[in-house]
Amino acid sequence: MGRAFVYVILGGGVAAGYAALEFAKRGVSHGELCIISEEPVAPYERPALSKGFLLPESPARLPSFHTCVGANEERLTPKWYKEHGIELVLGTRVKSADVRRKKLLTATGETISYKILIIATGARALKLEEFGVSGSEAENVCYLRDLADANSLVNVMQSCTGGNAVVIGGGYIGMECAASLVINKINVTMVFPEVHCMARLFTPKIAGYYEDYYQSKGVKFIKGTVLSSFEFDSSGKVTAVNLRDGSQLPADMVVVGIGIRPNTSLFEGQLTLEKSGIKVNGKFQTSNNSVYAIGDVAAFPVKLFGETRRLEHVDSARKSAKHAVAAILEPEKTGEFDYLPFFYSRVFAFSWQFYGDNAGEVVHFGDYSGSTFGAYWINKGHLVGSFLEGGTKEEYEAIANATRLKPAVEDLEELGRQGLNFTLTVTNKPQPTPPVEVSSSSLVLEKPVYAWHATAGVILAASVAAFAYWYGRRRRRW
Numbered sequence: 001m002g003r004a005f006v007y008v009i010l011g012g013g014v015a016a017g018y019a020a021l022e023f024a025k026r027g028v029s030h031g032e033l034c035i036i037s038e039e040p041v042a043p044y045e046r047p048a049l050s051k052g053f054l055l056p057e058s059p060a061r062l063p064s065f066h067t068c069v070g071a072n073e074e075r076l077t078p079k080w081y082k083e084h085g086i087e088l089v090l091g092t093r094v095k096s097a098d099v100r101r102k103k104l105l106t107a108t109g110e111t112i113s114y115k116i117l118i119i120a121t122g123a124r125a126l127k128l129e130e131f132g133v134s135g136s137e138a139e140n141v142c143y144l145r146d147l148a149d150a151n152s153l154v155n156v157m158q159s160c161t162g163g164n165a166v167v168i169g170g171g172y173i174g175m176e177c178a179a180s181l182v183i184n185k186i187n188v189t190m191v192f193p194e195v196h197c198m199a200r201l202f203t204p205k206i207a208g209y210y211e212d213y214y215q216s217k218g219v220k221f222i223k224g225t226v227l228s229s230f231e232f233d234s235s236g237k238v239t240a241v242n243l244r245d246g247s248q249l250p251a252d253m254v255v256v257g258i259g260i261r262p263n264t265s266l267f268e269g270q271l272t273l274e275k276s277g278i279k280v281n282g283k284f285q286t287s288n289n290s291v292y293a294i295g296d297v298a299a300f301p302v303k304l305f306g307e308t309r310r311l312e313h314v315d316s317a318r319k320s321a322k323h324a325v326a327a328i329l330e331p332e333k334t335g336e337f338d339y340l341p342f343f344y345s346r347v348f349a350f351s352w353q354f355y356g357d358n359a360g361e362v363v364h365f366g367d368y369s370g371s372t373f374g375a376y377w378i379n380k381g382h383l384v385g386s387f388l389e390g391g392t393k394e395e396y397e398a399i400a401n402a403t404r405l406k407p408a409v410e411d412l413e414e415l416g417r418q419g420l421n422f423t424l425t426v427t428n429k430p431q432p433t434p435p436v437e438v439s440s441s442s443l444v445l446e447k448p449v450y451a452w453h454a455t456a457g458v459i460l461a462a463s464v465a466a467f468a469y470w471y472g473r474r475r476r477r478w
Helices: 012-027 044-050 078-083 148-160 172-183 204-218 314-329 392-404 412-418 420-428 450-477
Strands: 002-005 007-010 033-036 088-090 096-098 105-108 111-113 115-117 123-125 164-168 187-192 220-223 226-232 237-243 248-250 253-256 258-261 277-279 290-291 299-302 307-308 341-346 349-358 362-367 373-377 382-389
Touching: 007 012, 012 033, 012 314, 078 088, 096 226, 111 392, 115 392, 148 172, 148 253, 164 172, 164 248, 164 277, 172 187, 172 204, 172 253, 172 299, 172 341, 204 220, 204 373, 204 382, 290 314, 314 341, 349 392, 373 412, 382 392, 392 420, 412 420
Parallel strands: 002 111, 007 033, 007 115, 033 088, 115 290, 164 187, 164 253, 187 220, 277 299
Antiparallel strands: 096 105, 105 111, 123 258, 226 237, 237 248, 299 307, 341 349, 349 382, 362 373, 373 382
């Protein structure tokens, strides 16, 4: 038993939905494209799970956040896929892949073959057991990676109003879930080993601003230690969290957000891996020219910084999907992916955006006692990264454009004084016009040559007049 398609997208997350939309825009024929997903629903905007989905009032629910509403595009409901002739194979696990024979084998024994495969398998949440701690199976221990996780978290959260929640991890999931738990009137304690929250991105000063606000909302922070074990009641529910520093925290529920791991196991030994993901070129093509990889699982060249990176964010998933499809359908017209790394988050009344790379020296600017502030990262004398909290649309665009330009920075103190005005000035400053090359010679004209034109004109006119006088005298002699 088997089916065959021209294009198969393996994975049903954000990248899969945006790839499907791009295929439809470019006129893929009915019956040519198939999406295989372990989840029982069509692709959706995963960021909603840690934000709107957890709200106590008017929470987000499907079909409201199917892709591609996150980029203000069409909402791709199951009906949309049917109308566009795109096959959705949902609730289906692929247990093996043979990229040489271009075949996938599902857990039910069905073979699905393809001409072009797009790997959009994303990543899975790291479990406590991978760090030597048991207890993930307890009903009040929650992870958050997919819709099933989100539904479980909501059910546990609703039974814990006024109770105590321990959040393990100080990254994206930890910070966003902690905010949602507070909104749901649950007491929150965050535990993580780093010296401050969001340690992979935030500076201590930036982190301090958000931590102070969280603490004003009742959140407690325990830093520099990790979970060592749980205490359970007779029904198997967690009642307390034991930390490595010897302390114990009462817990009615636990949320674990300790990172993710790309889903590459089907392709190990078949495709080249790098940065824990699947290595691709600037068109998202893997080491097998019939296979592409997009989203969290893809390690791709970031032209701006001249190195391969694997980025775990929805913006990268969306844009990599679009570019890969363009490269598949119109390879001659599609150049190398030129991406500016972008991260953002919205919690409580905050909204921040980061562009580029957090490498080099940091220059903070703005009012850290107010609502608008930011930071620049300067590496080897150039701006390589920008962070802004509380900006306008125009200001966010300005820091993005300035970061892409990588302008030279000589005086860090002056940069701090200028603050946001620096990027506004840089992006409004006319860029130098490249020299005009004259193809018939090696001459490069960098300045106007109007004087040269005038001189040449005078010489030419005098020559014509002299020739006319000479020719007239000759004719009179004849």
